[in-house]
Amino acid sequence: MDTEAVRSFVRAAEFGQLQHAADELGVTQQGISKRVAALERELAVRLFTRTARGVELTLDGQAFLPHARSIVAAVDRAVTAVRPGSRALRIDVLGLRSAQAVVLHDYWRSHPETELDVVTLRVDDPHVVAAAVRAGEIDASFRTVTDPATLPPDVRMVHAFDSPLELLVGPRHPLAAARTVTPRQLRERRIWVPGIVPRSEWAEFYDQLAAAFDLRIDAAGPNFGTEVLLDALADSADVATLVGSRDRYLWPASHDLRRIPIVDPALVYPLSLMLPETDPHPGLRAIIEHFASLTPIPETAWLPAWAAAARRSADEIADTRR
Template structure:
């Protein structure tokens, strides 16, 4: 089986676009498409469904991905074994517009010499990210395990940074004109967060948020992506959602969406970093130091009970 075809499949699945995978691999989009088509013929299944926005894994593709990633990782390890220090630092983020990706990009702009590979594992259970770190498939992951006692011996979780929440609403929402809001003012308003996955860290986060502040979190319906969510907010007079202050969202100007800080107390989502306890990638030290320079939360901010405390170390 062609290793480069597997590599093309893995990168296309992580990036969602053949063109982006081709750019990263230094080949043409046609070459990536041919490699994947050849792989599909060899396996006798379709790995991707083509959409207007790129490609999405089929069920067979989802089943094949972890095995393909393991083969590619093994090949990369074999090369690294004879070329020490040549491998890029590979870090998993929840999304390329997430607060974690924004913070990483800010660091990389000041340190462009760092060979950095930012990936997004298509997993919701943080235990899968832990397994990828433990196996050496990635060097670190911006994920949180709400019960740190379950971590394997060679994986540690350190606090990365806290991400204050904001309310995102359309211009017709009753709270749209507010400059800041308290959690009490959010009560009785529908906060739509579709696709909350059981056993995920954010499921635990929202459970505690609802219990603490009596908020109305609506997780009904599948998650069709940010575009559908933003479309809904722009047209709605009663739907809002919660986003992180550093998250990067883009929408048409005529949507006129409003990002409103939440205060008294600030509601913060704690972001952690998973990495190997022994022999971590040397490029991680600079990133961890950078995380320690980020602005602290205001006094009295609310964080869930499982949040780690203290600066990155």
């Protein structure tokens, strides 16, 4: 089996675009297509279907992907074992516009000598990502398994940083002129968050948030991406969404969207970093230390149950050591 064809398949699956995979691997899009086609012939299955937005995995492609990642990781480890120097630190972020990517980019701008390989695994279940960390396919991931007891025994989570939420609305929304809003003011307002999927950490986060403050949070309709969401907000007089304060969103000036901090209490999305329990990549230490320099969350803040329990436990341990 051609390992470069397998690598091309993995990158195309992660990006959802043959051209993006080609750009990363330094070949033409036609070259990627030929590699994937040869792999499909060898396996006698179709791995992708083409869509208007790029490519999507077939059921056979989904079944093959974790094994393909293992093959690529094993090849990379073999090459690293005989190559002088250390390999790049490979970290999974949820999306390139996410707070995770923004903070990681800020760190890299201050430490450009750091060799980083930033990826976005197209996986919603954090347990699948934990398995990728355990297998050595990635060095770390900004994901959270909300029940730490279900983590693989050789994977651990550390608190990375917290992301306060903001309300994002269009100019005709009733709260558009507010400088801040409270959770109480959001009751009875429709908050549309497309892309909430079962078994994801953010599904559990939004379930707990809605229950805690009696909010209307829904993910109705297909998720056509950020641009469509922003267009809908600009045109609507009643729909809002929630975004992280560090998330990066861009929209046309004519949209006139407003980001409004949520206070009394602040609503906070906690971000964790999953990494191997033993022998983590040496580049992770400085990045984790960088998180400690970030602005702390307000004293009056709401956290989901799993994060609040972890903070109480950490505080109790700190008290016993004083």
